[in-house]
Amino acid sequence: MADNHTKEVRSLNMSHIRSINSKPEEIVRKYLFSQGFRYRKNDKKLPGKPDIVLPKYKTVIFVNGCFWHKHDCPRFVWPASNTEYWIPKIQRNVDRDIEIHELLRNAGWNVIVVWECELKRKIRDEKLLELKNKILRGCDNA
């Protein structure tokens, strides 16, 4: 009995920690699920393995880190050192994003990008609502 209790407390603590440190894509997934959307995760059959696929709405969502995908926002700054490594690496990501989005659009998918910085606590609710409306309208925006 004492053991069970410990286990329970431990798993409670863990889930609490997890919810604080939720990965950006998990924040978006949780929200969509709570709004009744059903999705596939990291669909390997689609170009770029989109984080979230909503077949019913013919929509894919990428949740992008501002640094890795060179978002035009204050979170992106070129690293000051090791530039021979970072510049081509990040540029490759950017080129790949463009290519993947085009492939998906040509195949009839709406492509939506959610940026990590849009999930800051202060603006998250508003941004998630915008996302929901985009999905429902079926318009693309990347």
Ligand SMILES: [Zn+2]
């Ligand atoms: Zn950003």
